[in-house]
Amino acid sequence: MSDNDWLAHPFDDDKLKEECGIFGVVGVSSAANFTALGLHALQHRGQEAGGIVVHDPEQGFNSVRRFGYVRDNFTQQDVMDMLPGPIGIGHVRYSTSGSKGATAIRDVQPFFGEFAMGGAAIAHNGNITNADALRRELIERGSIFQSSSDSECIIHLMARSLQRNIPERMKDALRRVEGAFSVVAMTRSKLIGVRDPLGVRPLVLGRVTAESGDGWVLSSETCALDIIGAEFIREIEPGEMVVISEKEGVTSHRPFEARKSRFCIFEHVYFSRPDSILGGRSVYSTRENIGRELAKEAPVDADLVCPVPDSGTPAAIGFSLESGIPYAMGIIRNQYMGRTFIEPSESIRNMGVRLKLNVNRALVRGKRIILVDDSVVRGTTSRKIKEMILDAGAAEVHFRIASPPTAWPCFYGVDTPQREKLLAATMSEDEMREHLGVDSLRFISLDGLYRAVGEAGGRDGKSPQYCDACFSGEYPVEPADQIQKGFQLKAAE
């Protein structure tokens, strides 16, 4: 099995991919066990690889980094025995920057550095938009990079800081960095959490009751607090750094100039788990709201509302509740998805999709079906699903999409195709309907999406409340490396 079999999900190729999940804990007897559980709960944020670093007063720093699922790598006693100690951080990753296709294990986080005052490890969710420039500068000055990851810049900037403790060095380093970053880091005794000034990626603080007193947890999402029975305390604020130790608890720092925050609105639409809470709002309920908004904006007369499983489910329920059209599972997902099978020489129509999804033929035959999906990226899968539904005898197929047209790539930690591969970058909504061959196709409006996340007045065009660059083309941080490589920003209107 090659290292990259985990990438072989033909169906999922047609989704944007969240890049990473991060987790950290301090003040418990076995940080690695908690971290493994936390990363398991965050596995949807990165399936390619994962790593855990811990520190133990007697055994120092230890690290295990592996390709594959958390459940396969961090459940065996012999592996976990290599990870003793009361403090640890972890990372799950889907490659965004760094090497693609042939990701090496050296690109798997957390990264570790030995400084004059001791070691530190960091795990990063997001993307540094000036990483290429920083890297060139650091190499010029004698730094040796071990990975192709943008995140490694942070640890080299820390190594060269003249500050005398690690939190201060981290502030130095992060002030040089542009882009989106939520970071969890650790020293021998301190757990550190930071969000960039815009707060593009999430990071939450929790408390876990431990025998030896209270432990503290940092996590990308609240669902990882639930799995370990931890209490949700609060979100880390945009631009905030928290430094946590067993003795002194949590102290808050503000290393950056204050800015208005721009949280990623796609976290609400797709990336985060439906049982997580973002910005005080249930992700599930937000998605149900999107479905309700969509039913209001784009009603259609039909027999059944069916989700494209699993991500379209909450919006489909919302659409059904608002429209009164019955909800049904018209498409069944195979629970045992995985690698690619070898196709028989008699080729099978849409085999890639069939491995994961099957139409509930007896249910859809002769019916007018509303299919609710979270997004359309390349449109390749949407076409195949439409074909399968029609093959099964559906009378009509209406697509309703729980996000606006995805017309721009994300440079803040999401794996998106190049702009020209995005269906909405080259076609109007009507052309897309034609291309997909469905009876109707409607996306939620940008304002409708903002209303669904609680902005009753919709999007503030002058100063948007969220980062929605993938829909609007308005990038809150200039993607410097990309522009250097020739990316063209949206022309000013």
Added chain:
Amino acid sequence: MSDNDWLAHPFDDDKLKEECGIFGVVGVSSAANFTALGLHALQHRGQEAGGIVVHDPEQGFNSVRRFGYVRDNFTQQDVMDMLPGPIGIGHVRYSTSGSKGATAIRDVQPFFGEFAMGGAAIAHNGNITNADALRRELIERGSIFQSSSDSECIIHLMARSLQRNIPERMKDALRRVEGAFSVVAMTRSKLIGVRDPLGVRPLVLGRVTAESGDGWVLSSETCALDIIGAEFIREIEPGEMVVISEKEGVTSHRPFEARKSRFCIFEHVYFSRPDSILGGRSVYSTRENIGRELAKEAPVDADLVCPVPDSGTPAAIGFSLESGIPYAMGIIRNQYMGRTFIEPSESIRNMGVRLKLNVNRALVRGKRIILVDDSVVRGTTSRKIKEMILDAGAAEVHFRIASPPTAWPCFYGVDTPQREKLLAATMSEDEMREHLGVDSLRFISLDGLYRAVGEAGGRDGKSPQYCDACFSGEYPVEPADQIQKGFQLKAAE
């Protein structure tokens, strides 16, 4: 990793387990590739191990049998290259009879035997209730068993038959066998399918369009026809044997005395996939019907109807549609389930369940929740789910179960605990409610279940239309080996 890591699903321990899925194909250029896809679609019927046997005119019989998922074992080119030929059969297995806990690879089907007139392989779904007696007799006469499986009796009985071709030897053998069996078998050129006279386990016939003419498919369920784009032709009849060859097509035989059929009603409730069609009925729709019947039989005033995912989903949708109470995903299933994690020394309440399920806290807080599940076996998981829901702040929890109380073990190919471990064998419905600690608990009635599967008049007490021994204790075939070991049948009333 030990061979038995696949068993380490603590949550799923509280379900009845279907034992096997079988598949066969003839008349295509690469039978193994089709069989791998078919077994992948049948994986829910057996996750422990799987095997494929094929025959090629030049390379003879070849076989690969492995522990683990189809997607992991039968997707690599080097493995599939070992399996050439136009005819093949396959099997996925969860151990029922045969060795438990430490299942050896020698117990993994299909089984193969070399006879004087050539080789044959068989794959069996069901359980032979007089296997112990047959085995003793065969050993006494000089047969050497290679496995601990009940199914191996069939091939030894065939070896000793005086008939001169394999289909006739198979008839000889199966006439000696008691219990439930759907069998797929193959010779160098013939594909054979059989169902026992009661037709307890399913078996369907399909046709696949191949370049070299039409190919034929046998499968436990129709969902495996869908994945390969095959057309559903008909069910194999109870007591029927079909012999299929490329040249002569399908011929039907009736080797047994005719009896009224008794198909397993639990296939409708839980075992089969919702997108399969059983007895002409959509499994999904039947389960939705069960939910509707349950809402009529056991209504309750509440805020939300939530399934215990994923098996409770269609019944919950039906309950919601009938009752008008909104349907919602109050419990979210982790898609990356798998092995058991190591628990931190600070023990985590209900960690086993948390690995797989998480309560959607923001949704259920303060709400009166109806939880719809497919069955209650030991009740251990139901208790834990109830605790998690209450921990999350639900105001009330009402359980509605889409099957009658499971009070008797199955001896026809399902893995059930011993009778004394079944909650319903030792407690009344009211005691169970007390034991589970919920505000109300109601099971669908046996008549209600029969109505849901289309028997408008309910169960025919004198001559039931289905096998429902797990609910009723009325066993259509006497479980001879079990009685020999001390099992007590229900006292005549």
Added chain:
Amino acid sequence: MSDNDWLAHPFDDDKLKEECGIFGVVGVSSAANFTALGLHALQHRGQEAGGIVVHDPEQGFNSVRRFGYVRDNFTQQDVMDMLPGPIGIGHVRYSTSGSKGATAIRDVQPFFGEFAMGGAAIAHNGNITNADALRRELIERGSIFQSSSDSECIIHLMARSLQRNIPERMKDALRRVEGAFSVVAMTRSKLIGVRDPLGVRPLVLGRVTAESGDGWVLSSETCALDIIGAEFIREIEPGEMVVISEKEGVTSHRPFEARKSRFCIFEHVYFSRPDSILGGRSVYSTRENIGRELAKEAPVDADLVCPVPDSGTPAAIGFSLESGIPYAMGIIRNQYMGRTFIEPSESIRNMGVRLKLNVNRALVRGKRIILVDDSVVRGTTSRKIKEMILDAGAAEVHFRIASPPTAWPCFYGVDTPQREKLLAATMSEDEMREHLGVDSLRFISLDGLYRAVGEAGGRDGKSPQYCDACFSGEYPVEPADQIQKGFQLKAAE
């Protein structure tokens, strides 16, 4: 890695291969640990695969059979924990009969059978010359074979015996069997050892001091007694069966008609380890004697006597001692031999041999070299070694071979090429010298070989003391299956 990488030894292809080593022990606390050590010492008799079967009063029979070396398969605690109990047998194998090239794990011994009076396992060294006929007969009568091995006949014949205990059934079975066989077998409490009436393959009895009293050991060679610190008691006699139990010790049986024995003379030449004792004679000393005889029969004026390592070493020492020509290591063997490397596109002359052997260039330059090897089979390697020695600047190369020309295949448990591939089957000694391109080539005479093994009068032509069919073409047991397949015996003179 495919299962057959163990076969990828291009150099060793030019040797006859001993087929199997067998070992058994009873009366110790952990039979499997002793058996693993014993098989490790017998590894030279079979490198492809190995297996161990044990019996424990509480846990019954257990078995592990694996491809690869004993040191890799039977040294891990988890594997050995699966093999508890005070009695066990083991087998190492190089495929002779049975499947070639793609040996399946099902062909790896020991074989096990469950009989009416309990289970038994057997391990066989040798070859059954009427196995094909027996197999046809058994299948006709309803036996199902699980392997392609000739040895499996024995266990099926035992299953069909009407005798009431296993030793008697084994006598019944072995009386039907023709060819060469040393067998170690076990029941729940008895260890059994047998040699065929001619005693072609070796088998020895030893005693190991155990805490719980004395344990008994059976082994192909005495070197496996040494590794476990066991005392050598005696050889099992040709035609003898010993039955050993903890309580009753060793009892001796004579199930066959008495015949004059014909032990394999090649065991002395090459198969057995030099530190073993065969027929009361040190194998090392015999080989040294062969070298001395060779120096007398075929002297030559030269500067150095060099062995082809490692098997030619003792004869080279003997040649040096007799001739007075200094002994030296002109060829060095790489200790880390193994798989085949990928050749660079710039192809390397004789790369296959270079991976294993290197000429000691500084030593041989300008010298007249006598190379002593144990045998010439196809002659391919001999040619390459000659080329390497000449490339390094040797002045002359004289081959002296420690066995007579190998002109006939062995059908008694040795892997030999077909007759036409044997160099000596198609060429005279002088043609061979020409073909190999050496300055002189001499084989020891058949009489010289007999003298070296202690037969002062040489070979008794009317009734030879040993089996020397590979040299003489005189087969002591008619190879019935081979004749059936067209093999032509040597014409009577």
Added chain:
Amino acid sequence: MSDNDWLAHPFDDDKLKEECGIFGVVGVSSAANFTALGLHALQHRGQEAGGIVVHDPEQGFNSVRRFGYVRDNFTQQDVMDMLPGPIGIGHVRYSTSGSKGATAIRDVQPFFGEFAMGGAAIAHNGNITNADALRRELIERGSIFQSSSDSECIIHLMARSLQRNIPERMKDALRRVEGAFSVVAMTRSKLIGVRDPLGVRPLVLGRVTAESGDGWVLSSETCALDIIGAEFIREIEPGEMVVISEKEGVTSHRPFEARKSRFCIFEHVYFSRPDSILGGRSVYSTRENIGRELAKEAPVDADLVCPVPDSGTPAAIGFSLESGIPYAMGIIRNQYMGRTFIEPSESIRNMGVRLKLNVNRALVRGKRIILVDDSVVRGTTSRKIKEMILDAGAAEVHFRIASPPTAWPCFYGVDTPQREKLLAATMSEDEMREHLGVDSLRFISLDGLYRAVGEAGGRDGKSPQYCDACFSGEYPVEPADQIQKGFQLKAAE
């Protein structure tokens, strides 16, 4: 299998271990294939792990580093396909400095660094005696170390050099480094070889005929030239750096101040392969000479001269030739050595040694035996071998050791126990004889050893011709890090 199973050689624990072998090639079509073969020939210099780095004009730098043998890691097509290109270097390693016991893969060489002018990789044989100090300084200035290896200092010093090409940066770096080092390095187009001013470790230059013109090879020993059919050109001189490119061939540089060389004399005694040529002398012949010197210095009346295999063999042959006492293989080595077996509960006397060696009992019984070994380190194995020989019935045992008493640790790239563990550090020769329990024990004298390597006048006490610190305690380079940790140099006399 844990990463460290390769260390589990109990017998070999009683040897000094050479630390590393290095190899490089440029100007061929598949550098990796040649490098794999070269490393296979150098495997005796390091069995724990190995790595290869190559560069291809289109695919850039690629690297594979693995635990285990070359034959297991670098023989598979898929691995070698990851290593394209005409230039490459490789390294085999036994851990000396760097992490012990739990060596991480990050400590496996070659190391790679990306500099402003492009990448470079290095492989190092030897030990840097001021590595700790350099490391502290580099970390203080912002370098991040990825391994615990002393060799990584070199690449960080290169990264910080102000020179504008890599060979000049390497000179800068190596001038800061103290200790013993032979280095092979590469850029995109240049192969570089360096030996430290004392020339402690070997490095040779060879030429390989390639289709595209001549290729150049660097290797620790000449035996790696032989395996690929390369011609030996010359040794790299102590203090020399060669820079080799396809276009410009070999240019020689002298970056260090000239000093008298001090080659490691133990390379002649044990580390190098007998078929290699060091300083123009055949290693095999030198060892035979040592045996002859020993026979002159310490004659004894006995029946047989036996080597402790395999390293004692050439000296034993020399001893036999000089003394006229017959040479014989009294101890047989198991060719299938490897991991540690589990000992039966009935413990076996000297089991560790028995796994690897067996006494040729029939040969030694009643004889007076001279055992020739290469060295005595802790003496633990020597005692066990003596016991085995006596158990087998030898009349007398005389040890003759082919090196002087090893009384001091090596700090120049050899794995030695701490001084107090060395038998000769705490006992006189007579006490050692007593301790080992043999009839006599004699080591070759230091002068005798020098004579055997061709210094007719013996050792030049004022300015020794070799590094013999392990015997004499005279360290040619002060071991700065060790002194810092408390190591006490030999008191001036």
